[in-house]
Amino acid sequence: xxxxxxxxxxxxxxxxxxGWQIQPNGITIEEVLNRELSGLTGEKTRVTGASRTDAxxxxxxxxxxxxxxTTIPPERVAHALNCxxxxxxxxxxxxEVPGEWHPRREKSVKTYVYRILNREMPDPxxxxxxxxxxxxxxxxxxxxxxxxLKGEHDFKSFCNVRTEVEDTVRTVYDLDVARKEDVITxxxxxxxxxxxxxxxxxxxxxxxxxxxxxxxxxxEILELRNRAAAGATAPPQGLMLMxxxxxxxxxxxxxxxxxxxx
Amino acid sequence: xxxxxxxxxxxxxxxxxxGWQIQPNGITIEEVLNRELSGLTGEKTRVTGASRTDAxxxxxxxxxxxxxxTTIPPERVAHALNCxxxxxxxxxxxxEVPGEWHPRREKSVKTYVYRILNREMPDPxxxxxxxxxxxxxxxxxxxxxxxxLKGEHDFKSFCNVRTEVEDTVRTVYDLDVARKEDVITxxxxxxxxxxxxxxxxxxxxxxxxxxxxxxxxxxEILELRNRAAAGATAPPQGLMLMxxxxxxxxxxxxxxxxxxxx
Numbered sequence: 011x012x013x014x015x016x017x018x019x020x021x022x023x024x025x026x027x028x029g030w031q032i033q034p035n036g037i038t039i040e041e042v043l044n045r046e047l048s049g050l051t052g053e054k055t056r057v058t059g060a061s062r063t064d065a066x067x068x069x070x071x072x073x074x075x076x077x078x079x080t081t082i083p084p085e086r087v088a089h090a091l092n093c094x095x096x097x098x099x100x101x102x103x104x105x106e107v108p109g110e111w112h113p114r115r116e117k118s119v120k121t122y123v124y125r126i127l128n129r130e131m132p133d134p135x136x137x138x139x140x141x142x143x144x145x146x147x148x149x150x151x152x153x154x155x156x157x158x159l160k161g162e163h164d165f166k167s168f169c170n171v172r173t174e175v176e177d178t179v180r181t182v183y184d185l186d187v188a189r190k191e192d193v194i195t196x197x198x199x200x201x202x203x204x205x206x207x208x209x210x211x212x213x214x215x216x217x218x219x220x221x222x223x224x225x226x227x228x229x230e231i232l233e234l235r236n237r238a239a240a241g242a243t244a245p246p247q248g249l250m251l252m253x254x255x256x257x258x259x260x261x262x263x264x265x266x267x268x269x270x271x272x
Numbered sequence: 273x274x275x276x277x278x279x280x281x282x283x284x285x286x287x288x289x290x291g292w293q294i295q296p297n298g299i300t301i302e303e304v305l306n307r308e309l310s311g312l313t314g315e316k317t318r319v320t321g322a323s324r325t326d327a328x329x330x331x332x333x334x335x336x337x338x339x340x341x342t343t344i345p346p347e348r349v350a351h352a353l354n355c356x357x358x359x360x361x362x363x364x365x366x367x368e369v370p371g372e373w374h375p376r377r378e379k380s381v382k383t384y385v386y387r388i389l390n391r392e393m394p395d396p397x398x399x400x401x402x403x404x405x406x407x408x409x410x411x412x413x414x415x416x417x418x419x420x421l422k423g424e425h426d427f428k429s430f431c432n433v434r435t436e437v438e439d440t441v442r443t444v445y446d447l448d449v450a451r452k453e454d455v456i457t458x459x460x461x462x463x464x465x466x467x468x469x470x471x472x473x474x475x476x477x478x479x480x481x482x483x484x485x486x487x488x489x490x491x492e493i494l495e496l497r498n499r500a501a502a503g504a505t506a507p508p509q510g511l512m513l514m515x516x517x518x519x520x521x522x523x524x525x526x527x528x529x530x531x532x533x534x
Contacts, residue, residue: 023396068397102393131364132354133510134285135330135401149475250397 011079012046015111016087018043019038019103020072020158024063024246025138026098030072031062037062039099046094046254050087051080060254061120064206066246068139071102084149121199121252124212124244129192140193141212141248149189149217154225155218156185156196158232159211166235168211169204171242178204178235187215194219197252206243213241216220273341276350277373280305281365282334286325286508287400288360292334293324301325301361305336308356312349313342322375322516323382326468328508330401333364333515335375369520381445382465383514386458386474390451402455403474403510409481411451416487417480418447418458421492423472430473430495431466432505440497449477450463456481459514460499468505475503 020043028036032044038061047055060073082090087104095101127133127140128147159168159182166178184199196212218225222241233240282305290298294306302321309317322335344352349366357363389395389402416533421444428440444464446461458474482486484503493501 021393021396023399054377070395070397096398097394097399100394100396102395131350132362133332134283134360134362135332135362137285137359139397189351263294 011081013077013079013109014084015075015077015107015109016084017105017107017111018057018074018076018091018101018115020059020074021070021100021102022068022072023063023098023138024067024069027065029063029065029067030059034168034215037079038073039072042096042099043091045093047048047076047078049094050082050090051078053078053080058113060118061251063249063251064246067249068247069251072251073254073256075107075111075113090227103127112257113254115256116256117201119199119201119255120203121197121255122203122208123250123252124196124198124208124248125250126194126196126212126216126244126248127192128189128194133192136193138247139250141245143216143220145220147194147216148221149187149194149219151221151225152187152194152215152219153197155215155228156187158226158228160185163232164235165204165232167205167237167240168207169237170206170210171237173205175204180204180207185211209244209246209249210237210240210242212244212248215241216244217241273345273402275339275341275371277337277339277369277371277442278346279321279367279369279373279375280336280338280350280353280363282321282336283332283364284330284334284364285360285400286327286329288329289327291325291327292321293331294501297326300432301334303335304358304361305309305353308353309338309340311356312344312352313340314354315340315342320375323513325511325513326508329511329513330509333511335516335518337369337373339371362363373520378518378520379463381461381517383459383461383517384465384470385512385514386460386470386508387512388456388458388474388478388506389454390456391454395454398455398472400509403511405478405482405483409456409478410483411449411456411481412485413483414449414456414458414477414481417477417490418449418490422447425494426497427469427494427495429499430469430476431499432468432472433478433499435467437466442466442469447473471505471508471511472499472502474506477503478506478517479503494532 025223030039032040041059057074057076084106091101125140127142162181164179182200186197285388292301294302300493306422319338332341346368353363387402424443426441444462448459
């Protein structure tokens, strides 16, 4: 039998999980995928994921690969796996990739969205997919603050102090802040994100939006290279990993970078 | 102490509840409101609701009233109650109304939305707020079918056979079907809805959309006055009670009717 590497595009509601990565304290997305893939293939199958999202964070398109001698056609794995997976995890695409293809080593562009429900009263239906902020937010100030974060910067101030990578320089291609009715959406595209980077950016833009400091303070926060200078880490349920683009998926010409976003 | 009647606008995620109305088999929205209101007022407080939504159905603006001698200012009841309520129920507004005001006897216009996720693969994050339909739907046919349901009709074919009311004539003011990306939204406004009426309309429009019959078949379904002629009752999680408008809330000039939508 021939060993194949199969790539999965994975969507999940992160509410019930202790994040992506296997850990002793609770059930994770990775663990459930390994269990159901092993059941499907009859092998001891292990996935390697692109983004180790944190507990409560959602995904429309996280990426994982696994190696298997399964005779199930690669593009049919998604359907076969969805029949076994719990309803809060779904594989939306499966396809064969070259045996050396690796979801974290290949260059990629990731798109995350952070959603803020900005109105006085809470909304129970959206409580698990938005961060409820009841005080007024100045959209123009958030947009101005966001402008200073676009481009290549050292994001040392915008990552968890437990970040283990040495090089904290990343490139943010787009960082849009828009309001539609009672939801403010922060959409960020970049070549790699540090641990908690999107949630710390969201927390910092929130500080600018509520007038805690002037938007151009963000320039100083970048220069300080100190986590304590930036805003709080916004809560996980507002964060969604939308998409990870790779060169072989029609996104050539960009410079990917190592990623440890959680 | 003076007895007051207080009106609540209630939002909830219906996922965990056996619907609005108190019943022996499980916890309901009404029961939780009664429990927390009684705790707040120190009285044996009982709410009367406008719409007895079914298990799994959501609301942005259901309406309920209760009578109390509480000294809490009526407009503060919402905040005080939200501190006690579970996160999947929230009171978004509270206000005093006349002592004889009744949420089901007053004329009203109700707006419901039914959401269909129309794409091949499921989406875990939206699984509890949409109905996933993986086959293609013809939007124009759904819109044409919807057109025959607008206006005053006998909706006998579009209500649960256990409907107890005699008069099944209702007026649908608006019935819009629109697609945005992968979601088809059915928005319906009317002076009253029969038991399961919106979900049976959604199921019937789905039949027209997938080509099970020609859109003008809906005219015959109305004439047959037979539940079996219409489509299946679409599942509850796609349904959301958006708003109930009353004359005193700036919606005078409409003709309300009794309502038993679930």
